[in-house]
Amino acid sequence: MASETKEPGAIRIKHVSKIYDPQGVHVEAMRDCSFDIAAGEMAIIVGPSGCGKTTLLNAIAGFDDITAGEIFLDGELISSPTYQIKPNVDRMVVFQNGALFPWKTVIENIAYGPMVQGRLTKAAARDKAREMLEWVCLNGMEEKYPEELSSGVQRRVEILRALINEPRVVMLDEPFRGLDAVSKTVMHEFLMQLFCNRNRTMFFITHDLDEAIFLGHKVVIMTTRPAQVKKIVPIDLPWPREHRIMNSKRYLELKGEILEAVHEEAKKAFQAGERELA
Ligand SMILES: Nc1ncnc2c1ncn2[C@@H]1O[C@H](COP(=O)(O)OP(=O)(O)OP(=O)(O)O)[C@@H](O)[C@H]1O
Numbered sequence: 001m002a003s004e005t006k007e008p009g010a011i012r013i014k015h016v017s018k019i020y021d022p023q024g025v026h027v028e029a030m031r032d033c034s035f036d037i038a039a040g041e042m043a044i045i046v047g048p049s050g051c052g053k054t055t056l057l058n059a060i061a062g063f064d065d066i067t068a069g070e071i072f073l074d075g076e077l078i079s080s081p082t083y084q085i086k087p088n089v090d091r092m093v094v095f096q097n098g099a100l101f102p103w104k105t106v107i108e109n110i111a112y113g114p115m116v117q118g119r120l121t122k123a124a125a126r127d128k129a130r131e132m133l134e135w136v137c138l139n140g141m142e143e144k145y146p147e148e149l150s151s152g153v154q155r156r157v158e159i160l161r162a163l164i165n166e167p168r169v170v171m172l173d174e175p176f177r178g179l180d181a182v183s184k185t186v187m188h189e190f191l192m193q194l195f196c197n198r199n200r201t202m203f204f205i206t207h208d209l210d211e212a213i214f215l216g217h218k219v220v221i222m223t224t225r226p227a228q229v230k231k232i233v234p235i236d237l238p239w240p241r242e243h244r245i246m247n248s249k250r251y252l253e254l255k256g257e258i259l260e261a262v263h264e265e266a267k268k269a270f271q272a273g274e275r276e277l278a
């Protein structure tokens, strides 16, 4: 297989299209999407509801196939209409609705992956999990069960559970949906600290434009369905970012630019919805 890039975690999406059930209901979810995410880059994907964002995540993760195009990870083909690498720990997904095992403690949840894959012994996996909990000031939570945790802490544990596998890419699908605005700001700083220090590639879907600008190296704006890349906005705000950056002139300019593009697409989606109902 051709090696296009060398850095760990570089994603190349080339002319990717996806049609669900082509012989039946025929839902065109993505059309000719192309963009790159560099190794260590935090790419944020925004676009109208139902446009095809999760479809793209599923394709990169290896959960679903594509109808046309190619996806590469570090130059290695991972998906095409005739070839698909199965999901593996290179590409970890943090799910929208949470997926902690309710019958396992925090430390058991985090240690689970590398233990069952036989990559670490039980003791080594638990040591690593404990160390990760310390990084994010969650020591003391080891023996708690998910139901005893606030939703913010549950989300942090889920992210650690993905990171313990040392994936090349972490994909998050609206991971903070449902959290209140104040908890979100703390989660953003937490995530930025985790990713900046570890240089992990991030593919992050959200509807929250502040979250997108605050966390992103770039924001990829998708059109209404079928998803196409409408615009890619590089976020040239300095690092590390703190929440007061949201009051800066540049931040507001970027937000205006992104809002304009997103609003245009949301209006199209709205009108399309009205047509479907008519
Ligand atoms: N398995 C499937 N079979 C048929 N259609 C599907 C399937 N999965 C998704 N779709 C449709 O494909 C389109 C894109 O779905 P997708 O979940 O990717 O959108 P999204 O951008 O993630 O939306 P949201 O912002 O609401 O999460 C939608 O119209 C959806 O109904």
Ligand SMILES: [Mg+2]
Pocket: 053, 054, 055, 173
């Ligand atoms: Mg989705």
